[in-house]
Amino acid sequence: MRKNKKTFENQISILTLDDDPIITSTIKAYFNRSGYEVDVENDPLKAIERIRESSYDILLLDFLMSPICGDQVVEEVRKFNKDIFIVLLTGHKSMAPPVKTIRQLDIQGYYEKNERFDQLELLVESCVKSIRQMRVIKEYQESLSSAYMQTIDILRNVVETRDKETKGHSERVSELAAALAKELGMDDEKVEKIRIAGLFHDIGKIGVKDSILLKNGPLTPDEFEEIKKHPVDGERILSEYSPFKEMLSIIRQHHERYDGNGYPDRLSGDRISIEARITSVADSFDAMISNRSYRKSLGFEKTMAEIERCKGAQFDPNVVEALQRLVNKLGTDEFIAKYCS
Ligand SMILES: [Fe+2]
Ligand SMILES: [Fe+2]
Numbered sequence: 001m002r003k004n005k006k007t008f009e010n011q012i013s014i015l016t017l018d019d020d021p022i023i024t025s026t027i028k029a030y031f032n033r034s035g036y037e038v039d040v041e042n043d044p045l046k047a048i049e050r051i052r053e054s055s056y057d058i059l060l061l062d063f064l065m066s067p068i069c070g071d072q073v074v075e076e077v078r079k080f081n082k083d084i085f086i087v088l089l090t091g092h093k094s095m096a097p098p099v100k101t102i103r104q105l106d107i108q109g110y111y112e113k114n115e116r117f118d119q120l121e122l123l124v125e126s127c128v129k130s131i132r133q134m135r136v137i138k139e140y141q142e143s144l145s146s147a148y149m150q151t152i153d154i155l156r157n158v159v160e161t162r163d164k165e166t167k168g169h170s171e172r173v174s175e176l177a178a179a180l181a182k183e184l185g186m187d188d189e190k191v192e193k194i195r196i197a198g199l200f201h202d203i204g205k206i207g208v209k210d211s212i213l214l215k216n217g218p219l220t221p222d223e224f225e226e227i228k229k230h231p232v233d234g235e236r237i238l239s240e241y242s243p244f245k246e247m248l249s250i251i252r253q254h255h256e257r258y259d260g261n262g263y264p265d266r267l268s269g270d271r272i273s274i275e276a277r278i279t280s281v282a283d284s285f286d287a288m289i290s291n292r293s294y295r296k297s298l299g300f301e302k303t304m305a306e307i308e309r310c311k312g313a314q315f316d317p318n319v320v321e322a323l324q325r326l327v328n329k330l331g332t333d334e335f336i337a338k339y340c341s
Contacts, residue, residue, distance in 0.1 A: 002244045003030065007083030007241060009202060011133060011234070012036060012037070012057045012058065012128055013037050013039070013054070013055070013056050013057050013058075013126070014036055014037065014038045014055075014056065014057065014059075015038075015039045015040075015041060015047065015050060015051065015056045015058070015059050015287055016028060016031075016038055016039070016040055016041070016059075016060040016061070017041045017042070017044060017046070017047040017060070017061040017065075017070075018061070018062035018065070018089070018260030019042055019043070019060060019062065019065040020042075020062070021042050023089075023113070024040040024041070024063065025040065026117075027117070027120075028040050030117045030121075031121070034121060036124070039054075039056070043069070044061075044065050044066075044067070044068050044070075044072075044073045044091075045068065047059075047061070047073060047246045048073060048076045048077060051077050051078060051081060051084065052074065052081075052217055054224065055197065056084055057079070057084065057085060057127075057128075057131050057134045057191060058084065058085045058086075058124060058127050058131075059074075059084055059086045059087070059122075060087050060089060060090075060120070061073060061086065061089065061104045062089050063075070063089065063090040063091070063092075063095065063096065063097065064090070064091060064095060070088055070097075071097050071101055071105060073175055074086055074088070074105045074106075074107060075105060077107060078258075080104060082106070083134075085106075085108045085109075085127040085130065086106070086109070086129070086206075087107070087108060087109035087110070087111055087120070087123050087124065088102065088107050088109070088110050088111070089111050089112075089113050089120075090110070090111070090113065090129050091112075092112070096110065096112075100236075101204075102120060102272045107129065108123075108127055108130075109123040109126070111123055118173050119134055120293075128334045136253060146285070148153065148194040148243055151241065151243075152196065155199070155200055155203065156170070156199055156200075156271065158203070158206060158323040159199070159200060159205075159206070161203065162205065162206045162213075168318065169202070169203060169286055169287075169290065170198065170199050170200070170201065171198075171285050172195075172197045172286045172339060172340070173201060173265065173279065173282045173283050174196070174197075174282075174283075175195070175198070175310075175338075175339060176197050176198075176282035176285060176286065176339045177195065177197075177198045177278050177281075177282035177283075178191050178192075178194050178195035178198065179193045179326060179339070180278045180281065180319060180322050181275070181278050181284060182321040183323075183325055183326050184274075184278070184318065184319070185202055185321050186274075190275070191247055193247055193275065194275050194278060194279065196247065197244075197247035197250035197251060197279065198250075198282065200208070200234065200238065200244075200251065201250060201251055201279055201283060202230060202233070202234065203230075203232030203234045203237055203238065203251070204229065204230030204231055204232065204235070204251070205227075205230045205238060206231075206233075206235075206237075207229065207230070207233045207332070208226055208227060208229070208230060209226065211228050213225060215229075215294075216293050217294045218294060219309065219339060228255070228263050228264065228266060229264075229274065231251060231252045231253070231254060231255055231263070231264055232250070232252060232264050233252040235251045235252040235302050246274060247275075247319075249273040249275060249276055250275045250276045250279050251275065252264070252265075252276075253267060253272050253273055253276035253280075254276050254279045254280050255266070255280070256272045256276060256280070256284055256315065257280075257314045257315075258277065258312060258313065258314060258315055258316050258317075259298075259312070259313045259314065260273070260313075261314075268317055272316075272317075277315070277319050278313075278319050278322075279318075280315065280316075280319075281307065281315050281320060281323055284307065284310075284314070284315070285303060285307060285323065286340075288302075288306060288307075289303045289311065289340055300332060300340070304323075304324075304327065307320055307323065308320065308324075324337070
């Protein structure tokens with residue numbers, strides 16, 4: 001036997017279940033010789049618990065057992081474990097469950113017991129191949145998602161370093177926008193997309209001069225024109241990174257107004273993506289409730305009144321109502337603690 005084969009197969013754990021101890025010890029001895037680790041169980045009910053508590057890769061189980069049969073064991077196991085590979089062993093063809101049952105229970109292999117185990121070993125080998133492929137895919141997905149999270153952290157640092165005065169603004173907008181999306185009944189995937197886009201909605205501001213971005217007082221019209229470039233700049237900055245593709249409308253459109261008087265494209269109503277309409281309410285809410293160097297916070301009551309006043313003009317009425325519902329549900333104090341600090 002090749003050494004590397006043995007090393008790999010040692011990482012595969014097998015549980016063999018049969019109410020006949022002679023069968024299980026024979027299987028164990030056979031597969032041990034081939035380099036596999038095998039645990040033995042002769043009680044079907046105990047086997048279910050062992051699978052629940054350990055992480056077996058393969059289950060080799062008998063069909064006819066008491067107090068419950070193999071197909072019932074599989075039915076129980078599948079309720080909490082969809083990954084384990086299962087090979088069903090039967091004494092005689094005529095005693096086997098119908099193919100329909102085998103498919104329904106997601107059983108990967110079926111073996112008619114006989115003196116020779118080489119056919120069973122072939123079945124196990126094909127399970128091992130699939131398990132190995134699944135592990136590679138899982139590792140790849142994990143490395144991708146950690147690279148993605150690192151990218152998000154880097155970008156978040158970029159935003160915060162550049163715009164110290166509004167530190168925390170992006171994170172609060174992100175949290176509030178996600179809560180509004182949830183309140184509006186959006187699915188988890190969309191909510192997450194809105195949360196992440198909220199973190200970077202102002203990333204385009206890294207292109208704005210310090211003298212304007214950090215200015216201590218109201219902006220001149222020319223200076224305001226400079227600031228107004230940040231949604232388009234932000235979209236361009238993030239456009240190269242494919243995981244953000246879906247979020248670009250939020251970045252570009254978060255200063256559009258429901259009545260069409262916003263920027264950069266003067267879109268109105270439903271032509272502004274719902275994600276951007278949500279982020280816009282969260283963004284304006286946070287801007288009004290926060291202290292700036294050139295003006296004080298409006299305070300909670302006035303901020304909410306201002307948002308109500310702009311319902312249907314600057315803001316999508318449905319989103320404004322979702323904000324009001326959220327405030328009512330949580331109560332003012334809890335809402336402020338959660339989204340304003
Ligand atoms: Fe902005
Ligand atoms: Fe903002």
